[in-house]
Amino acid sequence: MSETAVKTEKKDLTIVCFSGDFDKILAAFVMATGAAATNRKVTIFFTFWGLNVLKKDFGRKALGKGILAKVFNFLLGGRNKLPLSRLNFGGASPSLMTSMMKKHNVATLPELIEAAHALGIRLLACEMALHILELERDDLIEEVEGVVGVATFLNDSENAHIIFV
Amino acid sequence: MNFLDITKETCPMTFVKVKLQLAKMDKGQDLEVILNEGEPLQNVPASCEEQGYKVLSIEAVGDGKHRVIIKK
Numbered sequence: 001m002s003e004t005a006v007k008t009e010k011k012d013l014t015i016v017c018f019s020g021d022f023d024k025i026l027a028a029f030v031m032a033t034g035a036a037a038t039n040r041k042v043t044i045f046f047t048f049w050g051l052n053v054l055k056k057d058f059g060r061k062a063l064g065k066g067i068l069a070k071v072f073n074f075l076l077g078g079r080n081k082l083p084l085s086r087l088n089f090g091g092a093s094p095s096l097m098t099s100m101m102k103k104h105n106v107a108t109l110p111e112l113i114e115a116a117h118a119l120g121i122r123l124l125a126c127e128m129a130l131h132i133l134e135l136e137r138d139d140l141i142e143e144v145e146g147v148v149g150v151a152t153f154l155n156d157s158e159n160a161h162i163i164f165v
Numbered sequence: 166m167n168f169l170d171i172t173k174e175t176c177p178m179t180f181v182k183v184k185l186q187l188a189k190m191d192k193g194q195d196l197e198v199i200l201n202e203g204e205p206l207q208n209v210p211a212s213c214e215e216q217g218y219k220v221l222s223i224e225a226v227g228d229g230k231h232r233v234i235i236k237k
Contacts (some may be wrong), residue, residue, distance in 0.1 A: 037184040037189030038212045107178045115181045 012041040012160035014153070020076065021051030022084035022094045022109070024165040027110035031163065036119035043160070044086065044116075047126035047152045051075050053113075054125055054140045064134030073133060079109070117143050124148050124156075171209075172230055174176045180212060183235075187218060192236050195221070198233045206231050209231040 015028045015034040028044065036042045046054050055063070055078035062070035084093040096106050097106055107115070117122070125147045126141055144153075169186050171179045183198060190196060200209055210220045213235050221234040 030177050033181050037177060037180035039210070039216050091193075105173050105225065107181075113183070115178070118185055125208075142207050 010038075010040045012157070014045060014157035014160040014162045015151075016162065016164045017044055017050030017053065019085070019165055020052040020082055022082040022097065023085050025050070025053055025082060026112070028163070028165045029109065029116055030042065030107075031116045032121050033112055033119060034037075036116070036121050042116075042119075043124060043153075043156055045120040045124045047129045049076065050054070051125060051129055051135065051140075052082060053079050054123065054144055055079065055135075056139055056141050057074055063139050065132060069134035073135070076133075079113070082106050082109075084115045088092045089099075122152065125148075126153075166175060166235075167196040168198075169196060171205060172199055172201050179209060182215075183209055183213065187213070187216075187235070187237055192237050194237050196235045196237065198235065199226070199230055200233060202229045202231060208232075209233065210235070221232060 013032065015032055017025060017028050019025070032042045032044055035067050055061075057063075057158075058078040058080040060074050060077040060081060063073040081091070082094060083091060086098060088094055089096075101108055123141075123144045125137075127142050127147050128151050130147060137144070167186060167190055171182055174182060177208060179200065185195075186196060196208055198209065200206055206223075210223060210233050214220055219236040223231055223233050226232050
């Protein structure tokens, strides 16, 4: 879209996805895709539980080397296993919520993630959290642009709104 | 002409679909969008103008729907 003249100077948007909760991640991707579609530069920085969204395996897999990391990663799972922050009902709620969203023509999480890629939203993974959970770059989806630290995240967000979910 | 009906879409996919469709088109091509009154009508044409596209016309087509023609 480089040939288009941007009339209004828009602030960039950076969203920190710390929580790996289904509903919060959904809110993050709604804000991110909405901002990108209205011509804002958007970066999402995933850390701690938020990293689950970026795992290549959408279900449960015992990733990592140590026993604790394997247990954590298995229990956490990937994007299909994100819990609802309230009324999770043992993991049944996200699929119930998804069916309600479909019924009302609201974009589902996979659709929003796909839109985020299409809109060129930058996905960054937190280096420190990856180390703690013993995840490798190869354990994450290829759309992840980089594994970075807090300094890079702050530098890139110097002139951006920062939202933490 | 390129055509997009976003009357069944909700925020943010209304903007997203228009943006992605415009990105696929060549400069000078027109896009016809059918959208609902309220939020989409208020903000989709305005956001296209902001991105440097030209909104050629907006007309009501009944049922609260509007036809917007955008030139890339």
